[in-house]
Amino acid sequence: MTPLRSISTEGTCPIFTQEVDPVLLKHSLEDRVAYLTDFLNFSSHDQDVITRIATAVNGIIPSLVDSMYAKLFEFDITKKVFMTRNQGFDGPLPERLEDLTLDSAQIVFRKVFMKAWARRVLTADYSSGKTWAYMDKVGVMHTGVSPFKHQRTMGIAPLNVPYRDCALTLGLVQNILQTAILQLPAETADLQTKIDAVSAINKVIWIQNDLFSRHYIDE
Template sequence: MDAQFALDLNTTPAEKICPYSDRSVSSGSRTASLDATSKHSSPVPSLSSHDSFKNSQEPRCPVIFTQEVDPNLIKISLDDRIAYLTDFLNFTSHDADVIKRIAPLVNDIIPGLVDDLYAKLFEFDITKKVFMTRNQVFMKAWARRVLTADYSNGKTWAYMDKVGIMHTGVSPFK
């Protein structure tokens, strides 16, 4: 293993080493602080050219662990697949609440949005073959359903799963 990416196992529980720089990250904080012995600058480019922004924001260390996901389990268990996807997307009850709050505002513009999307897709023969006109009706109904769904209900996730299966042509349940 490259020494640059090796974790220092002698660190205290309060300090973790970011494998991508010579910066340490305190437990409970995702922002990095400069190590007094640091000789190298961070390989991560600055997010802004504004000096005031650069000075006010410390560089962030990327996540230094990988969650293990059983690919077979997410194929056979809807609950486990939902847990994985909501974790991956960081989808929380707050997101579901936001969707519900904006639904009345977005509902009236769905037909126009879908029509514009399909007009763009139909500009090219290869996308037109995939997205046929009959799908427009379904897309409008789907968008409305997404906006009004109860994300705390398993039936919502079962529906989303079926839509995913329809788009991939592959059933995860074998």
């Protein structure tokens, strides 16, 4: 993966127009990420500012995850997803939707994975292809097809969630993270740092969104 580079965001006419192969965008994760980061001007500066605010924002992750699941439980179509056993969970499952609560064993189990993903967003090395490969697998695993060989071998079922609800959930997460950044005290982050961090998180979430949609939408 090409290291992140500094990118000018000035609205000047480009000297040349890049040629982009749509076939490579569809089949090559490296080419797709290169296109996404170029298009969104995701640079080494974005990486640096996320790293700078990560420790200060890390503390809100448990409440972020709790808020996300509470929202998913407001609607039957998003709550029903968790009536299916998945991702290696071998504990008890309720038989009726109304018996599924935020304290149910599978929900507690799922929250562990969500917290790990949120912390990865704040601490990842975005110059590494491994980071984008991980985020791409997060997208795949919600489609009902496991991207992990050990899960397929063991017969572990992945999640099967409509893209609509994945995108909405990412929007909710983005809003919570950005609000937390804006609420940081001045002694922790000055105004420019907050602006830059909100922008950087916005880019990461939209890239993650694309790494969901590419597995749902055939284009």
